Amino acid sequence: MKKSGPGKYILIAVCVIFVALFLVLPLVFVLVQAFKDGILPYLANIGDYYSLKALGLTLKTMVICLVVNTIIGIIAAWTVTRYQFALKKVLTTFLDIPLSVSPIIAGLLYILTFGRSSVLYPFLSSHNINIVYAVPGIVLVTIFVTLPYISREVIPVLEAKGTDEEEAAALMGAGALTIFRKVTFPHIKWSLLYGAVLCAARAMGEFGAVSIISGHLRGVTNTLPLHIEILYNEFKYAPAFAVSSLLVFLAIVLLIIRNVAELQGKKREKEV
Amino acid sequence: MQRRRRSRKRVIPGFGVGLGVTVAMVSIIVLIPLISIVISTLHLTFAEFITTIAKPRVLHAFWVSISCSLCAAVVNLILGVLLAWVLVRYQFPFRRLMDGLLELPFALPTAIAGIALTSLTVNTGWVGSLFARAGISVAYTRLGITIALIFVGIPFVARTVQPVLEKLDPTYEEAADLMGAGRGLIFRRIILPELRPAALTGFGLAFARGLGEYGSVVFIAGNQPYKTEIAPLLIYSQLQEYDYGEATAIALVMLIIAFVLLFLMNHIQVRASRRTSG
Numbered sequence A: 001m002k003k004s005g006p007g008k009y010i011l012i013a014v015c016v017i018f019v020a021l022f023l024v025l026p027l028v029f030v031l032v033q034a035f036k037d038g039i040l041p042y043l044a045n046i047g048d049y050y051s052l053k054a055l056g057l058t059l060k061t062m063v064i065c066l067v068v069n070t071i072i073g074i075i076a077a078w079t080v081t082r083y084q085f086a087l088k089k090v091l092t093t094f095l096d097i098p099l100s101v102s103p104i105i106a107g108l109l110y111i112l113t114f115g116r117s118s119v120l121y122p123f124l125s126s127h128n129i130n131i132v133y134a135v136p137g138i139v140l141v142t143i144f145v146t147l148p149y150i151s152r153e154v155i156p157v158l159e160a161k162g163t164d165e166e167e168a169a170a171l172m173g174a175g176a177l178t179i180f181r182k183v184t185f186p187h188i189k190w191s192l193l194y195g196a197v198l199c200a201a202r203a204m205g206e207f208g209a210v211s212i213i214s215g216h217l218r219g220v221t222n223t224l225p226l227h228i229e230i231l232y233n234e235f236k237y238a239p240a241f242a243v244s245s246l247l248v249f250l251a252i253v254l255l256i257i258r259n260v261a262e263l264q265g266k267k268r269e270k271e272v
Numbered sequence B: 001m002q003r004r005r006r007s008r009k010r011v012i013p014g015f016g017v018g019l020g021v022t023v024a025m026v027s028i029i030v031l032i033p034l035i036s037i038v039i040s041t042l043h044l045t046f047a048e049f050i051t052t053i054a055k056p057r058v059l060h061a062f063w064v065s066i067s068c069s070l071c072a073a074v075v076n077l078i079l080g081v082l083l084a085w086v087l088v089r090y091q092f093p094f095r096r097l098m099d100g101l102l103e104l105p106f107a108l109p110t111a112i113a114g115i116a117l118t119s120l121t122v123n124t125g126w127v128g129s130l131f132a133r134a135g136i137s138v139a140y141t142r143l144g145i146t147i148a149l150i151f152v153g154i155p156f157v158a159r160t161v162q163p164v165l166e167k168l169d170p171t172y173e174e175a176a177d178l179m180g181a182g183r184g185l186i187f188r189r190i191i192l193p194e195l196r197p198a199a200l201t202g203f204g205l206a207f208a209r210g211l212g213e214y215g216s217v218v219f220i221a222g223n224q225p226y227k228t229e230i231a232p233l234l235i236y237s238q239l240q241e242y243d244y245g246e247a248t249a250i251a252l253v254m255l256i257i258a259f260v261l262l263f264l265m266n267h268i269q270v271r272a273s274r275r276t277s278g
Helices: A006-034 A039-046 A049-082 A088-100 A103-114 A121-126 A135-146 A148-161 A164-171 A176-205 A208-214 A224-233 A237-271 B002-006 B015-042 B046-053 B056-089 B095-101 B110-121 B128-133 B142-167 B170-178 B183-212 B215-221 B231-240 B244-277
Strands: none
Touching: A006 A237, A006 B056, A006 B095, A006 B110, A006 B142, A039 A049, A039 A237, A049 A088, A049 A135, A049 A148, A049 A176, A049 A224, A049 A237, A049 B015, A088 A135, A088 A148, A088 B015, A088 B244, A103 A135, A103 A208, A103 B015, A103 B183, A103 B231, A103 B244, A135 A176, A135 A208, A135 B015, A148 A176, A164 A176, A176 A237, A176 B110, A208 A224, A208 B231, A224 A237, A224 B110, A224 B215, A237 B095, A237 B110, B015 B244, B046 B056, B046 B244, B056 B095, B056 B142, B056 B183, B056 B231, B056 B244, B110 B128, B110 B142, B110 B215, B142 B183, B142 B215, B170 B183, B183 B244, B215 B231, B231 B244
16 A cells, blocks of 8 residues: 555544544533532532432433333344344334434424324323323333334344354254343344443433423423523523533443443454 | 244244234334324315415524535535544544544433533634634524534444445555555545445435434524524424424424435445445
8 A cells, every 4th residue: 555645644633623623622611611610519519409300310211211122122123133024124114213203303293192182192181191291201202212222233233143043043942032042142242232322322311302292390300401401591501511511421431331342342243 | 832833934933922022112102103293284284284384484494404404414424434534544542532432422412512512602602702703603603503413413424434444445445556546546436436325324314313403403503583493493392382283294394304315325225235245
């Protein structure tokens, strides 16, 4: 190959400047603003009753969403790659639809499905089931928005691997669960973790869809991102950034796990 | 064991349960909500639908959404290919860190990105004050919206192009180099055709994401009707006023645009895989 000249350094410089301006600067800015008045006001801002309530709801939503979507994601990826059946393409398309739907529309879809104008509404209200403007609605839209994240990461890995090993195990008399545990799972471990990280990140940060369906009741249906919006719009900038810093730390942890998962996954690919 | 006898193709057990669970979950989470928006649009007559969509305020919101996300996606296309190229082909300090940071927009809640970018770009902010001296306002203008959308879309192009670039066989480039082709010619004639499907897919993903993006944009947009109001925000404010009809009509148009984009991207991918396999 030709030795790269000054062009190389110009290209690197452009990328470094871009990443510094667009990614590093906002991150640093949030942390600087959060700790501007010192550590004690920071702790006071975080320890605020409504902030803690909002954090609790966000973590709860994130965990439920992660569990549900991991189970659906694994089963869907397994079904789509291990068996041949009619209309498979339709099923995978539907699985991926949430990716291209605006979060605002996701919220609207659930309001139309479970809200006052819905055909289900008389049934729901007579059984005292509140979904819209309540916590179940928040959890449901978050599950909708993050539905494809895990299956999208696992399906390519399973497709690339083929079904020979599973078929061999099945012919030797292993049941579906044993095959999954012993044969399939070791292959998809890292891609599963990678997808789960993306799912968790999106679930904790989802704003538009949750904002529509939440009803914004402080301490009841306010997630942390919504709480940040309220603080910011009330010009309480220091508390807004202090609370934001919690999610920034969480985001950084998720990014690190993601990078480890990717690295391990690549190593595995090379070994095979 | 019984299942094995029933179908020779499906050797692996568990088909019934797997398909059942998947179809049930997809129906509950995706299909039923989508059907309910179709039912809701049936309440509108076609004339009502058209008058809602053709309102100047609605048309303007669509124009702002489409133009800003298109600009942002173009910037992301160029910088995304560049980022992928630099990360795959060059070694430099902090390369791993830069690679890891690239997915920050996926990990960072959009509302936080929104308030951080807004505070940075208002006329008194760290970055905004530099622009203000030149008489340019960033926050609360379409420029601000575009910047928020660039942030949100950074990973799409870079992450779709990166794996393709990693797998690219260097022998063609070496051959072209030996035959005396310049770097520009090599990039245009050998590398670019290979990257094009991935880059276009990433571009489409970034564009689609930008069209629907809400969290990072509402803070920086200022949300003035006829100026910086985006289509998702319009749906949001209609819903606050319980105007389901209008919200549904606007949402339907956005859904159609999103599905057309999805279809086009699938088409690109199918053509690309045919090219490489055939």
